[in-house]
Amino acid sequence: MSMTAPLHIAGAPRAGHGSAFERRNPSDVRDVVAAGHAASADDVAAAVDAAASAVPGWRRAPGRAALLHAWGDAIAARSEELAQLIAREVGKPIGEARGEVGRAVVICRYYAGEAVREIGEVIPAGSPETTQFTLRDPLGPVALITPWNFPLAIPLWKAAPALAFGNTVILKPSEMAPAVAAVLAETSVAAGLPAGVFNVVQGAGETGAALVAHDGVRGISFTGSAAVGARIQAEGARRNVRTQAEMGGKNVVIVLPDADLDLAARLTAAGAFRFAGQKCTATSRAVVHHEVMAPFLERLAEATRGLPHGPVTDPGAAIGPLVSAAALERVQGALASPPPVAFEHPVPAGEPWSHGHWCAPVAYRIEDPAHPVARDELFAPVLAVLEAGTLDEAIGLANDTRYGLSASLFTRDLVAAFRYVREIEVGLVRVNGDTTGVDPHAPFGGLKGSSSGSREQGRAAREFYTDIRTIQIHA
Numbered sequence: 151m152s153m154t155a156p157l158h159i160a161g162a163p164r165a166g167h168g169s170a171f172e173r174r175n176p177s178d179v180r181d182v183v184a185a186g187h188a189a190s191a192d193d194v195a196a197a198v199d200a201a202a203s204a205v206p207g208w209r210r211a212p213g214r215a216a217l218l219h220a221w222g223d224a225i226a227a228r229s230e231e232l233a234q235l236i237a238r239e240v241g242k243p244i245g246e247a248r249g250e251v252g253r254a255v256v257i258c259r260y261y262a263g264e265a266v267r268e269i270g271e272v273i274p275a276g277s278p279e280t281t282q283f284t285l286r287d288p289l290g291p292v293a294l295i296t297p298w299n300f301p302l303a304i305p306l307w308k309a310a311p312a313l314a315f316g317n318t319v320i321l322k323p324s325e326m327a328p329a330v331a332a333v334l335a336e337t338s339v340a341a342g343l344p345a346g347v348f349n350v351v352q353g354a355g356e357t358g359a360a361l362v363a364h365d366g367v368r369g370i371s372f373t374g375s376a377a378v379g380a381r382i383q384a385e386g387a388r389r390n391v392r393t394q395a396e397m398g399g400k401n402v403v404i405v406l407p408d409a410d411l412d413l414a415a416r417l418t419a420a421g422a423f424r425f426a427g428q429k430c431t432a433t434s435r436a437v438v439h440h441e442v443m444a445p446f447l448e449r450l451a452e453a454t455r456g457l458p459h460g461p462v463t464d465p466g467a468a469i470g471p472l473v474s475a476a477a478l479e480r481v482q483g484a485l486a487s488p489p490p491v492a493f494e495h496p497v498p499a500g501e502p503w504s505h506g507h508w509c510a511p512v513a514y515r516i517e518d519p520a521h522p523v524a525r526d527e528l529f530a531p532v533l534a535v536l537e538a539g540t541l542d543e544a545i546g547l548a549n550d551t552r553y554g555l556s557a558s559l560f561t562r563d564l565v566a567a568f569r570y571v572r573e574i575e576v577g578l579v580r581v582n583g584d585t586t587g588v589d590p591h592a593p594f595g596g597l598k599g600s601s602s603g604s605r606e607q608g609r610a611a612r613e614f615y616t617d618i619r620t621i622q623i624h625a
């Protein structure tokens with residue numbers, strides 16, 4: 151059943167005045183999930199005005215913690231509906247979609263707590279008559295530009311800290327996830343958030359561009375591709391507006407000869423192929439010691455065959471479709487002259503598969519680390535397998551990328567593990583774990599081309615969403 155996905159401005163739904171859009175289920179495109187109209191430039195301006203008008207009442211509102219708790223409750227009350235929408239709208243298998251809703255609730259509750267923590271510190275002053283302290287103040291209205299792959303969790307891991315620290319929000323969700331954003335707006339009303347504190351403008355890239363260029367926006371938090379992130383950062387720099395960008399990854403596992411190969415294979419298959427590899431932290435490279443290459447690949451192929459393709463609302467599904475026909479075309483183009491295949495897990499033929507954007511999980515043996523399959527973020531169930539003879543060589547190959555988001559080393563050797571922790575160039579460093587997944591109360595972000603600006607999530611988020619003033623009182 152299709153729903154209307156309106157804008158949300160000043161506490162109420164509103165039809166957009168821009169172009170019409172329609173969103174279909176990527177697992178079965180006969181299913182129309184949502185339709186609506188994008189925000190026009192005037193709609194964007196109205197949303198920024200609403201957010202600006204709400205700042206004075208919100209920046210020091212004592213009830214922010216209770217309202218964030220209530221928001222978590224309102225989301226929890228609609229959890230199954232939201233999970234089904236996430237599955238149908240972006241093609242995330244329902245089990246993971248339910249997990250995302252649970253995480254969204256935890257994020258609200260965590261930041262409800264952050265909303266009542268200290269907002270400054272007392273610092274010794276140069277003279278005994280002076281008391282010196284800092285105060286953290288909100289930035290004002292902030293623009294949140296989000297991707298489609300975590301359509302509930304990412305808007306919330308930006309909006310919840312923004313609101314907790316006294317900012318107001320204008321969210322521009324992905325054009326591929328309008329329905330989830332519309333329901334999120336409804337839950338903000340159910341929770342009792344004051345009008346104008348949380349606004350949503352639907353639309354594609356041009357809506358986002360109009361939003362980040364608006365003079366009333368005082369902070370920009372972006373998650374998405376490196377190419378769009380670069381453009382948004384340039385716009386932030388032009389207007390001297392604080393900007394953070396969380397971008398892509400070419401995440402890697404390293405498998406040493408002493409590794410638990412069953413564990414390494416299971417977690418590599420999950421990291422590379424669940425949700426069709428469409429997570430920023432998905433495993434897209436495996437650097438394997440030559441002594442264990444053959445047994446590791448055998449186990450990896452078996453673990454991959456254990457991950458069912460599935461229409462996304464099927465509880466057994468592990469590997470969904472790609473998000474769009476354009477994404478499938480892009481990936482097919484990138485694999486037009488493929489390297490040797492290590493193994494493949496074909497998509498079943500016929501109904502209902504012929505109606506979705508399905509892409510078979512595949513692992514390639516790569517000799518040349520400069521091969522595009524080993525270099526570019528494909529955002530698909532594609533794994534590049536490279537061989538190394540030593541730990542140094544493995545770490546060198548792992549670091550040979552412009553990205554630096556997530557990595558995992560499989561070993562039982564403590565010395566090797568500590569060497570890797572020191573030398574690996576990523577923000578999320580794992581040993582004997584999956585490259586994906588993160589606790590919402592821990593800082594999240596990458597190095598090199600993966601991130602720019604301060605970290606998201608956990609306490610780290612307040613660095614982005616607050617300004618510090620230093621106060622001296624001579625008395």
Ligand code: NAP
Nearest residue numbers: 296297298324325354355358359374375378396397398430
């Ligand atoms: P994307 O194409 O870069 O889009 C991200 C958001 O930016 C969307 O809302 C998009 O709108 C908007 N946008 C596009 N052009 C814009 C412009 N000129 N000005 C302002 N906004 C603009 O990324 P995506 O395909 O949605 O998501 C996949 C990417 O996100 C991957 O690279 C993945 O690694 C990355 N990602 C990173 C993280 C992380 O935390 N590091 C987490 C998840 C995903 P429309 O899409 O509606 O056009």
